[in-house]
Every structure is written in structure tokens, then in C-alpha cells.
Amino acid sequence: MTEVLEFASIPFKSLDDEKPVYLSLYPPKVGEANLVQHRKVPTIIYFHGGGLTVGNRDSWHPTWLQRRAYTSGFAFIVPNYRLIPPSTGHSILSDIKDLFAFLVKTDLHAVVRSIYPHAQAEAYNIAIDRDAIIVAGSSAGGLCAYLAAVHCNDPRPRAVLSMYGMGGNFFMPHYFVPKKEVFFRGRELLEPSNFSEYLYPRAKALGEMTDSPLQYHSNEYHIPGYPANPRMLLARLYLQMGVFLDYYTDCHDPSLSARLGKIFLKHTGTNARNRTALESEHEMMEYAEAIPEHHHCLFPQLHVTTNWPPTILCHGTADTAVLFEESLNLGYALEKAGVPVLTYRINGEEHSFDYNADAEEKYGEIFNTIVATLQKWVSA
Known part of the structure; x- marks a missing residue:
């Protein structure tokens, strides 16, 4: 047929x-x-x-x-x-x-x-x-x-x-400042200990994958329709912890996110606001210089x-x-x-x-x- x-x-x-x-x-x-x-x-x-x-x-x-x-x-x-x-x-x-x-x-x-x-x-x-x-x-x-x-x-x-x-x-606090209040689509903060196998350094032992399908709990679950695949929550978790860029670049120790966070606080104090654009070319270069050069290829804004x-x-x-x-x-x-x-x-x-x-x-x-x-x- x-x-x-x-x-x-x-x-x-x-x-x-x-x-x-x-x-x-x-x-x-x-x-x-x-x-x-x-x-x-x-x-x-x-x-x-x-x-x-x-x-x-x-x-x-x-x-x-x-x-x-x-x-x-x-x-x-x-x-x-x-x-x-x-x-x-x-x-x-x-x-x-x-x-x-x-x-x-x-x-x-x-x-x-x-x-x-x-x-x-x-x-x-x-x-x-x-x-x-x-x-x-x-x-x-x-x-x-x-x-x-x-x-x-x-x-x-x-x-x-x-x-x-x-x-x-990527030079925004959304990526490298830890969150203590709800920030992501009104959804609850996550407990990092529930995701220990996906946290550095343990996550290094995971096998490579290119296919992780979306999965949801049934209506009988205590939160109907809640993600059943823990990977569905990882990006949100990394943003909450202020370490997304560490996982993106594999720059954990020392933490790239911590390095960028210090630059941000130097320019803004404790006012963790997200801005329409970087306030100066000098500031962007300061962030860029804090990133190891072999990771620059992963930051599109540095290649416009x-x-x-x-x-x-x-x-x-x-x-x-x-x-x-x-x-x-x-x-x-x-x-x-x-x-x-x-x-x-x-x-x-x-x-x-x-x-x-x-x-x-x-x-x-x-x-x-x-x-x-x-x-x-x-x-x-």
C-alpha cells in the first residue's frame, strides 16, 4: 500500500x-x-x-x-x-x-x-x-x-x-540575578533540591539527548496538568537561581553568572531593573570582557x-x-x-x-x- x-x-x-x-x-x-x-x-x-x-x-x-x-x-x-x-x-x-x-x-x-x-x-x-x-x-x-x-x-x-x-x-538580571519572588508567568518558585540530578556538578553525568518530549500529569494529579517531565521546569529553575548562563556556557566554577551579576550591581546598586538597552557601549564591553573569549560565539548581541x-x-x-x-x-x-x-x-x-x-x-x-x-x- x-x-x-x-x-x-x-x-x-x-x-x-x-x-x-x-x-x-x-x-x-x-x-x-x-x-x-x-x-x-x-x-x-x-x-x-x-x-x-x-x-x-x-x-x-x-x-x-x-x-x-x-x-x-x-x-x-x-x-x-x-x-x-x-x-x-x-x-x-x-x-x-x-x-x-x-x-x-x-x-x-x-x-x-x-x-x-x-x-x-x-x-x-x-x-x-x-x-x-x-x-x-x-x-x-x-x-x-x-x-x-x-x-x-x-x-x-x-x-x-x-x-x-x-x-x-543576555546582559540582563533576568539571567544572572537570583529570584526570591514569583517572576515567571505567575508560577510558583521551584525547590532546587527536587532537581538535584540536573544541577551542577551532578548534571555533568547525564547522557546527551536531543529529544525530550513534553509530558503532563493527568487530572487526577494534585496539580492537574502539571509538567511530568522535569526538564520542562529546568530553564525556569536556572533563571530563578540566576545561573542560566552557567549551564549555557558550561562556565560554573567560577560562575559566569556571578561575575556578570557583580558588574550589574556596580552599575545599578540594588535596583535590579531590566532595561530596554544597555546604557553605554562601555557597559556592554565590560560585560563582554567578563566572558571568556571562547564563549563569545554564544552571545548573538556581540556579533551584530x-x-x-x-x-x-x-x-x-x-x-x-x-x-x-x-x-x-x-x-x-x-x-x-x-x-x-x-x-x-x-x-x-x-x-x-x-x-x-x-x-x-x-x-x-x-x-x-x-x-x-x-x-x-x-x-x-
């Missing part, structure tokens, strides 16, 4: 233990005239969210974006990547680079045919147009998109879409140049998971560098607003404009 293939699951690299790392390939909509042509297509590479600590290529799937990509003729690719801990931002950056290398050298149609010999694979008779790649992501996936924009040069992404992406400004691709930033102003000020800061830096940038300020919305049941009704026109703009940029 012929299998109808909604998407293809393809390994694009293997880890040291030979475990494959997978991507999902969703083909673009095609007409009858295109079915037998090995044609180049524009592509959106979308990186999933999850605070870099949880998730996989099925988690928080952006239906609004994938559906519009399909009808606009884009291939849509969602890769897994290594998760923190025990992996670090360096591991994730390596996965991103390896993904790009795989896509530009691989005959995707041949791979799909070999994996799914009985499937209807005509829609996959495509080649990635190396001059029309867009990188996109939500939350932590936005950070992955920024890293691709900075470090993937052959080919270089033509555009970036960040949905409330982290990494627009005229070569950065045109960028769309879409962020809710009430976001408490990834603060709106991050997108403002990156937007200001891009404008200063002369990079085309569009910022969509979604007033009053929290994190992940585009997954709300009424998101299409409220923001469908913005979503249409975003995809149309991306299409224009890759066609220019």
Missing part, C-alpha cells in the same frame, strides 16, 4: 554514541506541473522552543507558520538539537552548523525515497535553494536562529524570524554587523519568560548596524501568545504580513 507522507523524518547527524539526530521535512505545496521537477525551493528552518532544556521537533509546533509556509511554496524543516544539560550552547551551535552542512550537500529526495520506499514522495522532489533559507524560532529557538544568522556562512541565511526569542540581550540578515522580531510586551526588552535591544542594535529590521510589539501578550486558541483571530493579519515579508526578502 502506498503511504501518504505528511512529513519525512530524516537523520542529519550522529552523536558520539552513534545516536542519530533527526529533522522533520515538510514539503511545500506543489501543482501538477511541479511533480516531476527536481526544483529548488525556499526553505524555513524552524527551531523549537523549550529553554534549550526540553522539547523536540514535535514540541510547540507553530501551525500558523508551517501552514503559511506550505501554501507559499516553502519547504519547512524542524530539527532536533542537543539539550542543556549536559550539553551546552557550544553543542547546540555545532548541531546548527552540521544541519546547514547536511542540507546543502544532501539529495533530500533520494534520502526520502530510501527511508520511505513505499511512500508517495513526489512532493519531496526538491532541492534546498541555498540562496533562500530563512531561520526562525520561538523562545529558545529564536536564540538558535540568531546563532545561525551569526555563524552559518555557507550558505548564509537570507532572513531571520524571531518569535519572542531569547538571546537579544551589517552582515546580519534582515530580521523580524515579534514579541509580547507582557512576556515574563523572555522579556520584551530582549527584542528591543537586538532591534536597536540591528538598526544601528543598518540591518533591515521589523519589530512587532504585541501589546499585553505573554510568552507563547501565538499558541493561544484565539491567536489566529487576533493576529492572523500580522502572521500573513510576516510570511509575505519573508517571501519578499528571499525573492529580492
